[in-house]
Amino acid sequence: MKKSTIAAVVIVVWGIASVMIGIKDPMLVLYTGFPGWMAATVIAYFLCAQEEKEEKSRAGGKGGAVK
């Protein structure tokens, strides 16, 4: 599975979880909203950045082989 797909899954899973938390008790979003969303989006950022880095190094490696 691509890392950007895992990133999207992390955001979707937390999105659904946060709405379910809200339905159960809206006040809980004050405790879980900020840290939960920050953690999910930071993880997504690092996964996407890592994927981009790997793609670049793979493209660089292929370029070297052609030469």
Added chain:
Amino acid sequence: MIPKVIAIVYLIALLGVGFMYKAGVKTRLDYYVAGRKLTPLVLGLSFATAVTGVWSYIGAPGSGYAYGVPEFASFAAWIPGVAIVAFIWAPRVRKKAAELGTTSFTGFIRDAHGGGYALTALISIVTMAAYVLTFVAALKGLGVMFSPVLGVSYVPALLICGVVIIVYSLMGGLRAVVFTDIVGLGFMCIAFGVTVWLILSQGGIGAVAARINDFNPELLHPPTGAPYGATMAGIWISFLVMYVFYQALPHYWHYYISLGETTNKGAAIFTLVATASVCMVPFFIFVGMAGHVLLPGVLEDADTVMPMIFQAYTNPVVFGLFSIGVFTAIMTTFDGSLLATTACVDELFLPLYEKHGQTEAQKLRWGRSIMVVLWAVAVIWAVTSPPALMVQLLVLGWVGLSAVVAGPTLCYFIKAGTKWGAFFAILVSLIVLVVLSVRGLLGWIEQAFVALAVSIAVYYIASAIERKVSPAS
């Protein structure tokens, strides 16, 4: 005195921003979409401020004060919508807009559907009608909020703020709008810091919640989802669906078509910065609810709860910064939507420009003239009407607008419809929304939800009929 000095320095700095970007504006592409070169980071910061804007400071705490916890649903549902936009829709909209060479929301829908003048006129007029109310509400907000800060009455305060906004928007176009939005985010962070300090100084979330519960348990445990819907679970789910489509609002769409080349990493940065700012909003809502126990008496206008709390609990410097924050919040809502609406209305006159062989510089001048006319209409309306904030109606109007255009915007990327499919989707869903609103049927978010479903259904049904009648469509 200190808030007044801070306000005057800030207004002068805004004019400086306009001058700074003036030289870079040579064409309509530069003016309306900043040459389509905005980076995901810049766009995310600006989008976040435009998205939360006046709602975060004024509307959301006001709703918390008036209705309690239901407003939390709007915050929580917003972020998944932002993430979907960043990863899926914004890159696609950007790519298609670059292919079509469009510089407006109207132009995008028209060109993507191969539509003609009827579609251009409908989208431009609906957008203009919805946003003129936004401009009036924003100008009224500026007049009411800045009258005490500047030490002048309502009308001069409105005119001073309004003139500053139109001058820097006319000079710098989208670049000036985006830059001032990002500055606004800085002030929002200050307001967030003060809000957290205020909650902690009152004993923390638990202690404040206990006091709110003692005052009125229904604020924390409402029996229904009023004013948005019948049940709490219903509004959480409705908001979640609605906010995915809410991202198709014309002035948000305008940001997507202004985006430069982007990648998944860019989308993640966009989501991260936009999410960070939206996450501040629940704390503002909570403080709004706490207004009942932090302020004496009952407020006539719930939208004034945040300014009243900041005035009562902070020193003049912090209150001055907060006032500037309110100004930037209203301003970011106003300038971005004014520019996006101008771009839409400008499309109405494109055939005339072509007919009379207008040069690029002349077209740009006409565009700026349209902006001045829209601004002037809003100023006259705001000056002659009694001052009131109307923030919640403004946001709800946008929810309705995003529902009406849902078919030909985001659904276009799932399966493209035809020009008459797009035309009738907007027209029929608009009629349904107006009828539901006038007759007072269903809750506000539920009305928009119905209009959304109608827009999508009519988009595909009318498109299928058009293809059957005219297979070349």
